[in-house]
Amino acid sequence: MxxxxxxxxxxxxxxxxxxxxxxxxxxxxxxxLVxxxxxxKTTTLRMINRMVEPTSGTIRVAGKDVTEQDAAELRRSIGYVIQQAGLFPHRTVLDNIATVPLLLGWGRRKARARAAELLDTVGLTADAGKRYPHQLSGGQQQRVGVARALAADPxxxxxxxxxxxxxxxxxTQLQDELLRLQQELGKTIVFVTHDxxxxxxxxxxxAVFRTGGHLVQCAPPEELLARPADAFVADFLGAERGLKLLSLTGIAALPQGAAPDGGRWELLRDPAGKPLAWRDTDTDTETPVRPLKGTDSLLSALNESVASPTGLIARVDEDGVLTGVTDRDTIHDHANRLHVTASRDTLAADDADTLAADDADAPAAAVAVEAVEAVEATKGGGPA
Amino acid sequence: MYELLVDLGGWLTGPEQWSGSDGIGVRLLEHLQYSALATVVAAAIALPIGLLIGHTGRGAFLAINLSSFGRALPTVGLVVLVFLASGLSMTPVYVALVALAVPAIVTNTYAGMAAVDRDVKDAARGQGMRWHQVLFQVELPLALPLIMTGLRLALIQVVATATIAAYVSFGGLGRYVFDGLAQRDLVQVLGGAVLVAVLAVALDLLLAGAQRLLFRHRAPATA
Amino acid sequence: MTIDWTWIADHSADLTALSLSHLQAALSAVLFGLLISLPLAVVAHRVRALRGLLLGLSNVLFTIPSIAVFVLLLPVSGLTRTTTVIGLTVYTLVVLLRNTVEGLDSVPVKTKEAATAMGTRPLRVLLTVELPLALPVIMAGVRIATVMAISLVSVATYIGDGGLGQLFTDGFQRNYPTPVITGVALTLLLALIADALLVALQHVLTPWTRKRA
Structure with missing residues (x-):
């Protein structure tokens, strides 16, 4: 693309x-791009819509060389969202969103109708459309920025x-909204962040960039976390790289057993079967429970198991009805497998960095590939 | 001092001052005509320059120094010089008034354009606006409050300085000032000065009011 | 319109004296303007209620034609240099007051709070934090006021003491361009030199605003 x-x-x-x-x-x-x-990373992004012209090389969008297109027309066909939104302070929110449709000559009525539609898409009320940007909160302004970029359906x-x-x-809210929107719209998105x-x-x-404009590695997050290309990437991913990996892995594949019955701990449920709390029959006290679905991450399962007085997490289906429990050891084993694999891969990557190609590393690399496949298999259990 | 004020009140309210071909009404209109024409010509010269410099970001140093140079031009000297060169006409007065007004308009227009948020300009370009669309749909409307301030400042200075038309034997409210000077009639000088000041303040308030009405939706200050 | 160079050569001593007197009148006015506007600006910056009043008042003063200001001062101070300086001072006030208030406004609240939080007393905050940080904007005002005063001195020539302005009335009455051209050129030159010196002064006074040390 x-x-x-x-x-x-x-x-x-x-x-x-x-x-x-x-x-x-x-x-x-x-x-x-991080x-x-x-x-x-920002220069790379801005070269796509010719806000910056490359010194040499070619950039193609949908097969067409960008430098061979009229810059303004190219930009109208590509949505562009920047920090602080860059909204036009002298235009209402609705007119801000209608910018590109108006530039494309849709006519005021059609452009405004499209803008009104988008207000709803990005979760703003129709009332917000009549306001001026400075009358909105920072988060709302950013939503308007996204709506403006989507207006001509680029x-x-x-x-x-x-x-x-x-x-x-x-x-976090805006990130969730973007993921939701992306599921609906399926755009090709290039996103720059340092986070x-x-x-x-x-x-x-x-895509991880290093000072001086070098692309170091470009990979799906699971692969990046499991197999950072070199020490720079591993460093950039941080010490909790293993936990980040856990956050990407769903728990649908984790085995579950029946909820305990007749022991010291009792899992209270409502009539519909939704878990409410753990009850300690010895002291007659209750601890609230946060049930987890298959789409929840291994990281939250680990967190829940640490917080739970029983070491058990309550598993529920899509409707929130209890399906079973999983114990701390099972969660820990799974987490541990990912963790160990990830660390071993770093060593392998570091060695590869210093020793160049070394046959001794080949088995380790093979293990790493297996581990990644395992991760992706578990992730497949539920859409992330 | 008190006596002087009483005399001034009498002069300003005397019916004989307000009627006839050299009455205050006629002088006021003459003064307005000089000032308006000079300001319009100055704006026609200064606005494109200020907008161009502000949009391209080039030549700002030159513009700022040129306007400082313009501010240093002694109005009296300029009037006399053009008068000696071109003979008796309103040209010397207009040249001097325009030279006075151009710097204020250029600097404020440039400042207004420079103050437009970079992110907003970037976003405008990024949405696919062409240079003239960025200029007229985004930069100009956002710079307008400061441009208006420049025009007001220029107008005040022009109204106050249009007095000089009388020095080279033309009309306007300056007549009272220079006639009074020649006749050692302090009340008349004072009357002329008060009228000029009132005219300048009134015009400024009028424009300020219009400005407030135009931009009432705007975000405060930095928007 | 030709320039008579011999006239200039013959009058070089007079021209020097006029230039110096011209410059002296303008600079005194700026100095007095600063002395008056600094405390007023501090008040206008602190007391919101007085701010509009003070700035509005100085704006009105600005609208009175300069020649009228000089004439109005005649009964008070007569045909003297004092009249010239007072009249010019009135004109410098608008620019100086406005820029000083804007300069004080531009000092970040956080910087002032930091100074106060470290135990600095209000007067010291004003003198060691606010005024220095407002200096670039104040100096911009001083530059405008100085150039303006230098160009305005000549107006005072109608009431006797107008420095280089004398050359304009002289040339006008005799229909002789050389003194007028010389007067305009010298006024511009004085303004240019004064402005350049002020830029240099600002450079020395505000080392933190320089791009590179």
Whole structure:
């Protein structure tokens, strides 16, 4: 869908922003570009809609060289969302969203109707449409920014740290909304962030950049976490890399047993069979329980098992009805398997880094591939 | 001092001052005509320059220094110089007034354009606006409050300085000032000065009111 | 319209004296303007209620034609240099007051709070934090006021003491362009030199605003 071919960008002051980048971004997926500031991720993004012109190399969107198209028309066909939204302060929210349709000559009535539709899509009330941007909260402004980018239904969406300026709670909400929207719309999204957690949460693929504009690794998050290409990537992923991996793995495949019966602990349920709390029959006290579905992550299962007085997590179906329990050891074993594999892969990667190609590493690499396949199999149990 | 004020009140309210071909009404209209024409010509010169510099971000240094240069031009000297060069006409007065107004409009227009949020300009370009669309649909409306401030400032200065038309024997409210000077008639000088000041303040308030009405939806200050 | 260079050569001593007197009048006005506007600006910055009043008042003063200001001062101070300086001071006030208030407004609240939190007393905060940080904006005002005052001195020539402005009335009355051209050129030159010196002064006074040390 989007192809970079030997793309190089050097700014007039001599700094190299992007170094010899070749990368294919598949259609209909979210590709997240990450790296610390000055690594060229934003420049890479901005070259797609010609906000920045490459020094050499070719960029193709849907097979067409971007430099051979009229810049303004190209941009109208690509959604663009930036930090702080960059909304037009002198136009109402509705007119802000209608920007590209108006530029495309849809006519005011049709453009406004489309804008009103999008208000709803991004979870804003019709009333918000009549306001001016400064009358909205930061999170709402960001939603308007997304709506504006979607207005002409472009197949490609570029997002440059769109949630960087909002507080963590709102950021999580916006991320959830984006995932929901993406499930509906299936756009090709290129997303820039410096927050690795955001990248892992949103990305179908993550491209890690290093200072000087070098692409170090581009892989699905599971693979990236399990097999970082080198020490730089492993470092960037952080010390809790293993836990992040757990966060990507569903628990649907974990075996479950029957809820305890007649012992010290009793799992209280409502008439519909939804778990409510653990009751300690010795002291007659209750501890609230947070039941988990198959789509919940191994990380939350681990967390729940630590918090639960019994060491058991309550498993429920889509409707919240109890299906069984899983004990701490089972969860821990699964987590441990992923954890160990991930660490072993780092060693392998580090060795490969220093010793170049070494036959002794081959078995370890094979194990790593198996582990990744296992992870992906468990993930398949429920849509992430 | 008190006596002077009483005399001034008498002069300003005397019916003989307000009627006839050299009455206050006629002088006021002359003064307005000089000021309006000079400001319009100055705006026609200064606005494109300020907008262009603000949009491209090039030549800002030159513009700022040129306007500082313009501010340093002594109005009296300019009027006399153009008068000696071109003979008796309103040209010297208009040249001086336009030279006075251009710097204020250029600097404020440029400042208004420079103050437009970079993110907003970036977003405008990123949505696919062409350069003239960015300029007229985004930058100009957002810079308008500061541009208006520049026009108001220019108008005040022009109204106050249009007094000088009388120095080269033309009309306007300056007649009272220079005639009074020649006749050692302090009350008349004072009357002329008060009228000019009132006119300038009234015009400024009028424009300020219009400005407030136009931009009542705007975000405060930095938007 | 030709320039008579011999006239200029013959009058070089007079021209020097006029230039110096011109500059002196303008600079005194800016100095007095600063002395008056600094405390007023501090008040206007602190007391919101007085802010509109003070700025509005100085705006009205600005609208009075300069020649009228000089004439109005005649009964008070006569045909003297004092009249010139007072009149010019009135004009510098608008720019100086507005820029000083804006400069004080531009100091980040957090910086002031940090100074206060470390136990700095209000007057010291004003003198060691607010005024220095407001300096770039204040200096911008001083530059405008100085250039303006230098160009305005010539108006005072109608009431006697207008520095280089004397050359304009002289040329006008004799229908002789050389003194007028010389006067305009010297005024511009004085403004240019004064402005350049102020830029240099600001550079020295505000080392933290420089791009590279």
């Amino acid at each position: 989007i192809q970079f071919q030997a793309v190089h960008k050097q700014f007039p002051n001599g700094t190299t922003a992007v170094h010899d980048l070749s990368l294919d971004l598949p259609e209909g997926g979210v590709t997240v 790296g610390s500031s000055g690594c060229g 197949p490609v969406l570029l997002m440059d740290e769109p949630f960087g300026a909002v507080d963590p709670v709102v950021r 690795i957690d955001e990248a892992v949460r949103l990305g179908d693929r993550i």
